Amino acid sequence: MSEPIRVVVTGAAGQIAYSLLYMIAKGDVFGPNQPLILHLLDIPPMMGVLEGVVMELADCALPLLRGVVPTADPAEAFKGVVAAFLVGAMPRKQGMERKDLLSANVKIFKVQGEALDKHADKNVKVLVVGNPANTNALICSRFAPSIPRENFTAMTRLDQNRAQAQIAARVNVPVANVNNIVIWGNHSSTQFPDGSHGQVKMDSGKTVSVREAVGDDAWLRSIFVETVQKRGAAVINARKMSSAMSAAKAAGDHMKDWFHGTPAGQFVSMGVVSDGSYGTPKDVVFSFPVVIKNKKWEIVKNLQIDDFGRKMLDITGKELEEERGEALAIIGA
Incomplete structure (x- = not known):
C-alpha cells in the first residue's frame, strides 16, 4: 500500500457526491491499492447533512x-489535496437557462480557485462538475495562477457516456464495444456529439466505424446529436432533479483516466483550456478528444472535420466566448 493521498469533493452533502464518494472511497477511481483521505466541503447550512454522510462512509x-x-x-478543504472534484454549485432547476447559473457560480469558483492556489498541492488535478462547468473551470484557473492551467478541466465525460450508450443501443452491442465518440465544445445544449471518428466492435468480433455500424448518417446528425444535447433536460423533466448517479460515474471515469491513462488507440473527451486546435477560440475551456499518459492529457490532432462539424464547432465556440465575457464582467476582470 502506498501513502494516502488527499482528495477533495465539494458540494459533498449533495446528490452527485452521494454516489461519487462511495466510488472514490472504495477504489474505483484511484485504484484498489491507493489509500486516501477524503476532504468534504459544503456550505454551513449543510453541515448537519454532511455529518450523516460522514457516518455512512464510516459504516x-x-x-x-x-x-x-x-x-x-x-482553506481546510483544499489543504494538500492532489485531486479536486468541484461538484458544488447552484443547481440547475426546471426551466432554468444555463446563463441564470453564471452569476452565483462564478463567484463560488473564484473563491475556490483562490483556496486551491494557496492550499492545494501545486500539481493538483482539478475537475469541475458544477455548471456551467466549462466557464467555471476557466474562472477557477484564473484565480489559481500558481497551478498549471492544464490542471483545470471540465466534465464532458457524462455527455460522452450518454453518446456511447445511444450508439450501443442503436446497433445493439454492449456499451463497452463503442469507443472514440467525441464531445466537442461546451457541456450545454450547443455541444457537438460526434460519432464520425468512433468505432464499434460488432458481435462478429469485427471492428467497424460507427458510421458503418449505424448505416444512417441522417440519424447521426439529427436524432443522435439532439438526444445527447438534451439528455440533461430530459432527466430533469423525469426526475425533477438533475443527473446525479450518471454524473458521479462520469466524474469518476474522467479522473480515473487522468490518473491512469487512456487505453492504446482510444481517446476520451475532456473540457480543457483551448490552444485554438481545430479552429476553436483560444482561452476558453473547450471539450476536445484527448489521450492521456503519465497524468498529462494531449489533444488528438488531425481528425477530419466536415462542413456539418465545422458549423457545430463554431456554434458551441461562440457560446463559450459569450459565457467567458459574461463571467469576466461579473467578477470585474
Missing part, C-alpha cells in the same frame, strides 16, 4: 479510506 467500513475531513472552510 461502509472501506479499507482504503484512512480519514474524512468534513468542513465549510475552503
